[in-house]
Amino acid sequence: MLRSTMVALAVFAGSALPAAARWSFVGNDGEAVALDETPVRIIASQDAAAGLIPLGIRPVGIYADSAVADAKVLQGLDLSGIEIIGQSWGEVDIEKAAALEPDPIIGEHRPLDNSWSGGDDVVAALSPLAPLTGPIQGYSILTLIEDYEALAQSLGADLSASDVAADQAEFEAALSKLKTAVAANRDLTALAVWAGTDALYVAATEGSSELMNFASWGLNLIDPEVAEDRGYWETLSWENADQYQPDPILVDNRSEATMETALAQRTWTLMKAAEAGRATDWPAFWLRNFAAYVSELDKLTVAIHAAGANLAP
Amino acid sequence: MSEGVGNRAKKTARLTSGLLLLGLTLAVIAMLSLATGARAIPLENVWTALVDFDPNATEHRIIWDLRMPRTVVGLMVGAALGLAGAVLQGATRNPLADPSILGIHAGASLAVVLGVAVLGMTQLSTYAWMAFAGAGAAMLVVYSVASLGREGATPVKLALAGAAITAVLHSIINAILLTSPRTLDEIRFWQVGSLSGRPMDIALQVAPFLTVGMILAFATARLLDGLSMGDDVARALGQRIGLARGMAGLAAVILAGASTAAAGPIAFVGLTVPHVARAITGTGYRWILPYSMLLAPILLLGADVLGRVIAPPGEVQVGIVTAFLGAPFFIALVRRRKLASP
Numbered sequence A: 001m002l003r004s005t006m007v008a009l010a011v012f013a014g015s016a017l018p019a020a021a022r023w024s025f026v027g028n029d030g031e032a033v034a035l036d037e038t039p040v041r042i043i044a045s046q047d048a049a050a051g052l053i054p055l056g057i058r059p060v061g062i063y064a065d066s067a068v069a070d071a072k073v074l075q076g077l078d079l080s081g082i083e084i085i086g087q088s089w090g091e092v093d094i095e096k097a098a099a100l101e102p103d104p105i106i107g108e109h110r111p112l113d114n115s116w117s118g119g120d121d122v123v124a125a126l127s128p129l130a131p132l133t134g135p136i137q138g139y140s141i142l143t144l145i146e147d148y149e150a151l152a153q154s155l156g157a158d159l160s161a162s163d164v165a166a167d168q169a170e171f172e173a174a175l176s177k178l179k180t181a182v183a184a185n186r187d188l189t190a191l192a193v194w195a196g197t198d199a200l201y202v203a204a205t206e207g208s209s210e211l212m213n214f215a216s217w218g219l220n221l222i223d224p225e226v227a228e229d230r231g232y233w234e235t236l237s238w239e240n241a242d243q244y245q246p247d248p249i250l251v252d253n254r255s256e257a258t259m260e261t262a263l264a265q266r267t268w269t270l271m272k273a274a275e276a277g278r279a280t281d282w283p284a285f286w287l288r289n290f291a292a293y294v295s296e297l298d299k300l301t302v303a304i305h306a307a308g309a310n311l312a313p
Numbered sequence B: 001m002s003e004g005v006g007n008r009a010k011k012t013a014r015l016t017s018g019l020l021l022l023g024l025t026l027a028v029i030a031m032l033s034l035a036t037g038a039r040a041i042p043l044e045n046v047w048t049a050l051v052d053f054d055p056n057a058t059e060h061r062i063i064w065d066l067r068m069p070r071t072v073v074g075l076m077v078g079a080a081l082g083l084a085g086a087v088l089q090g091a092t093r094n095p096l097a098d099p100s101i102l103g104i105h106a107g108a109s110l111a112v113v114l115g116v117a118v119l120g121m122t123q124l125s126t127y128a129w130m131a132f133a134g135a136g137a138a139m140l141v142v143y144s145v146a147s148l149g150r151e152g153a154t155p156v157k158l159a160l161a162g163a164a165i166t167a168v169l170h171s172i173i174n175a176i177l178l179t180s181p182r183t184l185d186e187i188r189f190w191q192v193g194s195l196s197g198r199p200m201d202i203a204l205q206v207a208p209f210l211t212v213g214m215i216l217a218f219a220t221a222r223l224l225d226g227l228s229m230g231d232d233v234a235r236a237l238g239q240r241i242g243l244a245r246g247m248a249g250l251a252a253v254i255l256a257g258a259s260t261a262a263a264g265p266i267a268f269v270g271l272t273v274p275h276v277a278r279a280i281t282g283t284g285y286r287w288i289l290p291y292s293m294l295l296a297p298i299l300l301l302g303a304d305v306l307g308r309v310i311a312p313p314g315e316v317q318v319g320i321v322t323a324f325l326g327a328p329f330f331i332a333l334v335r336r337r338k339l340a341s342p
Helices: A045-056 A094-099 A118-127 A141-152 A162-186 A209-216 A256-264 A266-271 A290-309 B001-034 B043-051 B058-092 B104-117 B122-148 B155-179 B181-192 B201-217 B221-227 B231-236 B242-265 B271-280 B284-308 B318-336
Strands: A007-009 A024-026 A032-035 A043-045 A063-065 A084-088 A189-195 A200-203 A233-236 A247-252 A280-283
Touching: A007 A256, A007 B122, A024 A141, A043 A045, A045 A118, A045 A141, A045 A162, A045 A290, A063 A094, A063 B318, A084 A094, A094 A118, A118 B201, A141 A209, A162 A290, A189 A256, A247 B231, A256 A266, A256 A280, A266 B058, A280 A290, B001 B043, B001 B058, B001 B201, B001 B271, B001 B284, B043 B058, B058 B155, B058 B201, B058 B221, B058 B242, B058 B271, B104 B155, B104 B181, B104 B242, B122 B155, B122 B181, B122 B242, B155 B181, B201 B242, B201 B284, B221 B231, B221 B242, B221 B284, B231 B242, B271 B284, B284 B318
Parallel strands: A043 A063, A063 A084, A189 A247, A247 A280
Antiparallel strands: A007 A024, A024 A032, A189 A200, A200 A233
16 A cells, blocks of 8 residues: 555654654655754745645745646645745756755655656755655545644644644534535546546546545545556547546646636537536645645535535436 | 640640549548547438537537537638648748748747736637737738848748748747746647637638638739749739739738637648649649649648547647658658749
8 A cells, every 4th residue: 555654753762863863754665864953944845835834834945846826736825935946847946945955855755656746856956955755645635634744743843733723623524514415415426537628538536645535435436447558547539528427527626727628628518517517626636735625625515415406306 | 826725725624623623532531520530420420410410419519519610620721721831932932931931830829828828818719819910910020021121022031031030939939938837738739730629619710811811812823923933024024023922921921820820830731732732733823822722621631630540549639740741741742853933
């Protein structure tokens, strides 16, 4: 299983690590990062920043995969005072990064292709400055959030702070509403898609952590037939847009243009749910904290109720 | 004397039947385009969809919503590109002239890139007008630059100005795309040139422009024949060469601009087809123009149909197929015979 078994220890004793190490961090790949003092100056990838900031850990620098304004994962976060040292995948400003004098670099590890946030070029540029560590992307956003909590705690965050606790409570409430909706509408089948002008791309559940979460909460997700060399997506010509008849349809919302593109295709409405306007947002690959998860769960709950109401005679 | 007239009559008969044959071929290709796609639709259902449309039948909707607009846009864009290439080659007396060499494609591309990067456009239908405006602006600049100096816009100066402006525009395009990956992401499909995903609205929007462009292009046929003898001879024959070039240029901009608006910058069709036409018809724009106008959509639609079937379940965009077919074809043409000067 990819499930991260990362362990974070504030104090480490009696190990292979240098005795002086007062902060260390171990990922489930076994790579341990040890520092003499608890780090305060952190450079984080956009995903790690979105995981840590809501928990009270503010990095000094962020490297993003795109322009910050377009980075869905950073939306709604207070980035004031944080230096942006990269706004394109694979690119980072080394001089700015060095000037920030980071203690560690925190990114995310992708076990599928054994890569870190930002790609090899970014790793090569940043790792001489400070050790690189971080959680592993796995089969659940909740696990990822837990990993960030452990990491944040080791960095001195107070997880019992009122706003952190409030975020979690809101999430629990939203989740229980979703579960109720799903339980009341067992017959629904949802489908997660990305729409391009060239084709409709249908997502396999196990390619995305949040879809795995949805499935674990009881939502029936259609699993497409993915050709062997095509990763986690089935490519459907717009002529075959009615291959599946899901309800509701979840549309990748990393960019607003995706939904616009879907709606602009004449055969989008070959799916009955699309014709009835029951397409909702799929928070594809970008959820990293409870606050963001809540609003996305709420949208899904509404969509499931709407689809269910349609199903009822 | 009577023999000459007889020969000419024979040539006219031969070329006329050639045109009919091309028209027939085009009709067949258009039918193929309606019948081919990712979804297997039996021929009789294609026919029923055409003659007895049922809005509730999925297959009928696919024919009318996807394949029909695509075919119509392909026919229009093909015809426009062929004509634009022939007119440009004639007006500039440059066998390599085509919309991409005279800055039209670069202008359209820059306008679309700006639309995406600055105005935040994301949808195909909004690109069309930007592309059209950009094509016109670029051609105007190229023409003004070429007109500087005593002789006015001579063929050589037009080609040089076109190349220079194209280089400038491309450097700006690249500067924007390199610094804005989001823009690159948005327009990389558009930039290749494609017929897919175009709604009928786009065809209807550009149709009036194409009609005007075609009428203008055919009106210049006689002027192009004059120009092809060289500026001095044309002038001696009493032609106003500035007017001739202006009209031809306007026709080309309207045609190429509108086609780029509808399908993106498609290379090689406008360049190659007039040479094929000239190889069949000999000199004389009275024939080169209609032949180009029929040959180009045969090539374009044929390439599009091919692109739909060679890489299932995906498609290869028509711009890639035409470049892939067009380049070696052009080389073969060059090797086979000395290209007739336009």
